[in-house]
Amino acid sequence: MNNEQKRLAFLNEAKKVNWTSDFKMVEKFLKPYILIDTPFKPQGIKIGQSKFGGKPDLPKNTDWPKYNNEPMVFIGQLNIRDFKKLDVENILPKAGIIYYFAYFKEPESKWGTEYDFIVDKEKYIVIYSENDTLITADFPKELPDAYHFNEQELVFDLMYSLPVRESLEIKNFNEEDEENLWDFNEQFGSGEGGQILGYCSPIQADVTWDWAFSDLGFDTYDLSESDLARIDSIRPEFINILQFSLENEVTGFKNIGISIGYFGIKRADLKNKRFDETILIFQDT
Numbered sequence: 001m002n003n004e005q006k007r008l009a010f011l012n013e014a015k016k017v018n019w020t021s022d023f024k025m026v027e028k029f030l031k032p033y034i035l036i037d038t039p040f041k042p043q044g045i046k047i048g049q050s051k052f053g054g055k056p057d058l059p060k061n062t063d064w065p066k067y068n069n070e071p072m073v074f075i076g077q078l079n080i081r082d083f084k085k086l087d088v089e090n091i092l093p094k095a096g097i098i099y100y101f102a103y104f105k106e107p108e109s110k111w112g113t114e115y116d117f118i119v120d121k122e123k124y125i126v127i128y129s130e131n132d133t134l135i136t137a138d139f140p141k142e143l144p145d146a147y148h149f150n151e152q153e154l155v156f157d158l159m160y161s162l163p164v165r166e167s168l169e170i171k172n173f174n175e176e177d178e179e180n181l182w183d184f185n186e187q188f189g190s191g192e193g194g195q196i197l198g199y200c201s202p203i204q205a206d207v208t209w210d211w212a213f214s215d216l217g218f219d220t221y222d223l224s225e226s227d228l229a230r231i232d233s234i235r236p237e238f239i240n241i242l243q244f245s246l247e248n249e250v251t252g253f254k255n256i257g258i259s260i261g262y263f264g265i266k267r268a269d270l271k272n273k274r275f276d277e278t279i280l281i282f283q284d285t
Contacts, residue, residue, distance in 0.1 A: 003088050003158055007032070010160035010188065017180050021173055026162070029169050033198020033240070034086045035157045038250070042153045048097060048134050050083070052076040052194075052244065053251035054151025055139060056099055059131035064140050067103035067123050071140040073147045073256070075100040075244065076154075083156035083196070091197060091239060093273060097134075099127040100242060100263060102280060104256050106144045112246075112257035118214050119280045126241070126263060128275040146255040152248070154194075161189040164199050166206040168235055192260055195243045200262055203283040207243075208235040210281040211264040238264040241278065259284035 001009065011027060019026055047057045056074050058064075065072045078098045102124035107113045139148050162181045163169035170178060189201050200207040212231040223231075242263040246253040259282040269277040 003086070006158050007088070007160065013188065014162070014184060017184060019177055019180060021177050025172060026177075029163050029172070030160050031162070031198050032086075032088050032158060032160050034083050034196040035159045036194030036196065036244075037155050037157060039153055039155045045151055045153050047136060048077075048079055048132075050077060050079045050154045050156075052152040052154065052248065053149030053253070055136050057097075057134040058099065058127075058137050059129045060133045060135055062127070062129070062137075064137055065101045065125045065127070070103065071143040072101040072103045072123075072125065073143070074149070075102060075253075075261070076242075078154075078196070078242065082154075086156055086158040087197070088158065089197075091267075091270065092241075093128075093130075093270075096128055096130040096273075098241065098275065099129070101125050101127070102261075104147070107146050107255050112255060115257065115282065117259070117282045117284075118210065119282070121214075121279075124278075124280045126265075126275045126278040128273055146252070149251040149253065152250045156196075159188060159195075159198075161185050161199050164189075164202055164206060166202070167199065167208070168206070168232065169199075192245050192247070193243075194245065195240065197240055200240050200243050200264075201260075203260055203285060205283075206235075207240070207262045207264065207281065207283070208238045210283070211235075211238045211262070211279045214279045214281060215266075234266070237266045237268070238279075239267055239270050241265050241270070241275075246282075257282075257284070 045051050080092055080096050105113045162184050191201055212234045244261050246256050247258045261282050263278050263280050265278045
């Protein structure tokens with residue numbers, strides 16, 4: 001099934017729902033995303049290939065990122081060539097590798113470590129590189145063993161979903177159709193799994209609200225009406241460049257916690273490849 005056939009297949013599924021709204025509006029808000037999954041039969045991970053965990057294949061002369069002279073944790077790398085054909089809206093760069101790092105204290109217990117849901121910008125970094133000269137970096141000796149994650153091979157698929165709860169788009173639907181959206185996304189959304197682009201699957205409030213809150217530098221939720229308006233004004237600008245779950249037993253991410261992590265970037269920054277402007281937030285129950 002090619003990309004267009006897949007889009008039509010999702011449209012046909014959406015048509016089966018008993019919408020009270022005009023279906024043309026429903027179709028307008030159907031958005032593609034790239035599902036991150038694991039292969040049924042792993043083929044082995046080559047240098048530069050997309051993966052969660054393991055050791056990063058960094059561009060030559062790139063140091064392992066640190067926070068306060070302590071090594072960050074390597075979450076994963078996404079080689080855009082592995083899934084660019086699924087980027088049907090042509091949002092991502094044509095090629096390159098995106099590396100995701102974040103700092104966490106040593107685990108305090110079997111439940112993980114303590115961390116903020118709105119993460120300080122100094123405590124994470126997203127690196128983008130088009131350099132094909134890669135060297136697999138060893139774990140720094142200062143990095144706790146609990147964060148020497150196993151590597152996990154990834155595969156990708158094109159999927160579609162509809163607006164999620166508390167999103168700006170959902171305001172276009174009445175209460176009955178909000179329930180229809182929920183049911184559709186329960187079946188076809190990524191849930192608490194991994195994805196790139198599209199509507200994130202939130203555990204709490206809409207993820208774009210948290211990204212905007214962080215981007216504007218607020219340090220309190222005691223916000224004025226003008227503050228809330230500023231947040232809403234930039235929410236549509238954000239693009240999901242990685243949703244991932246810490247509740248991952250293959251990699252060992254559970255040594256950190258059980259939250260869902262979301263990396264977002266403004267569309268203009270993504271277009272200009274300014275990945276240093278990425279925002280990281282977490283949500284859980």
